[in-house]
Amino acid sequence: MSKEILTTKDLHLYYGDKEALKGINLNFDAKGITALIGPSGCGKSTYLRTLNRMNDLIPNVTITGTIKFKGQDLYAPSADTVQIRKEIGMVFQQPNPFPFSIYDNVIYGLRIAGEKDKEKLDAVVEKSLRQAAVWDEVKDHLHESALALSGGQQQRVCIARVLAVSPEIILLDEPTSALDPVSSSQIETTLLNLRHDYTIITVTHNLQQASRIADRTAFFMNGELVEVDQTKNIFMNPAEKQTEDYISGRFG
Amino acid sequence: MINPKTQNKIAIGTLYGVAGLVVLILMALLGYILISGLPQLSWHFLTAPAKAFLKGGGVGIQLYNSFYLLILAMLISFPIALGAAIYLYEYAKDNWVTTTIRTAIEILSSLPSVVVGLFGFLFFVVKLNLGFSILSGAFALTFFNLPLLTRSIEDSLRTIDTTQREGGLALGLSRWETVTRVILPAAVPSILTGVILSAGRVFGEAAALIYTAGQSAPALDFTDWNPFNISSPLNPMRPAETLAVHIWKINSEGIMPDAKAISSGSSAVLVLAILLFNFAARYLGKRLYKRLTSA
Ligand SMILES: Nc1ncnc2c1ncn2[C@@H]1O[C@H](COP(=O)(O)OP(=O)(O)OP(=O)(O)O)[C@@H](O)[C@H]1O
């Protein structure tokens, strides 16, 4: 049995008749961090959002090709998007906590799923916030509004919120680009702690960040996957000229 | 050339001036109504029935009618408006159907209330044979209120960022769960403001009611709560002059000797009721928001 958890084969995506993804073949092993890099507008977010079907929300999107999560076709007519998104969670560029208390933010998914046991919920809140490395900062005001936190803390609460529904894969779209350097490095630490237990796919414009945290890095350009390899190889010894140009800052 | 700084100062000065003027006009208006009206108020005035020819009548029945109509109209229009707004904003695709619905709502919301009143008269009172009744009035108010309320709720939904919707969906909530458990609670304070504003308009509305709820206020027996009895306050089929209609009526054809005093008193009551309603609803909104958003 292969340990590939997520596979994309010949994935094309069109916004209207504009082709934004031009046949992506990219697979992910279970666990570890993969960084998606590439110049602005190359389709990183678009690709990431196909993985938990967030593009369904945009009108006039056409998708061809196959994406399989543990062998199951995500775009099969019988696929349950709600279930998919429970297993493949997502964190966005702009921290988007709900306007509720920190506690409620974290357990919202579970509570709506019908979990009532207070002890269990308390335990999940603590565990998730610890995993997201924000517990110590918020543990004394769990019942205050999450909107009162700093951007970096909000983002980690958002990560905890995703962890609380115990997904297998976590997608992050530039999770630190709206944050200051200190908060960014805290998020990086958080992700490094999570990489043993989750499959993490993160988009970043910050090449240093990719080199610091990612096990693997995929380089996108103009809607195509140029190259994917161990991060070390991408940065030290890329196979493609385009990758080298991008890494060395010659464009993008 | 004036330099940008001076320009800025002039602009700000003008804006303050205009804002100040508006506040001043408002204060003057409120002050006038309250100063001339408050001295008329007494427990007797607020509870006694009106008198047609003698002095010393009150507005008890009109006041009650106003509230009853308001509540009925809100009970009918709020669920419809909420459903319509959720459908339009959260579910409907942008196509000609929704554009048509939106345009229809725009047109409806700009109809003068007299027109709504006359339509209500022809349709509910005459055609459906409901007569001059609370029910006719409530339907007319619903017509008057529905477009405004739908638009204001839709606007409230619009103020909630798309990132909130994405956040909900990305957590594995269904569309419906996202709307009801994330978006609506977040929009409650704003929706409530819209409801308050429209309630104020409905409460003070006269033109739409003159020919629907009628201009008479038969005596009510406040010990009889069987809605099928003709003198029961709950009976929806009785004619029901409201406070606003009463003010209009006294001023156009009132022949009681203390018409002026009663009209001032009624106006003060109307204004006070709307203010009171405002504060109560705001308080309620905060409470509701807390309840919806915490454990
Ligand atoms: N909703 C949309 N409708 C139409 N075109 C879109 C839409 N979203 C993105 N695009 C286009 O698809 C292409 C890929 O966009 P995408 O957002 O995936 O790029 P990206 O790599 O994430 O860029 P960035 O680094 O700036 O976030 C761009 O050319 C963009 O203009």
Ligand SMILES: [Mg+2]
């Ligand atoms: Mg992007």
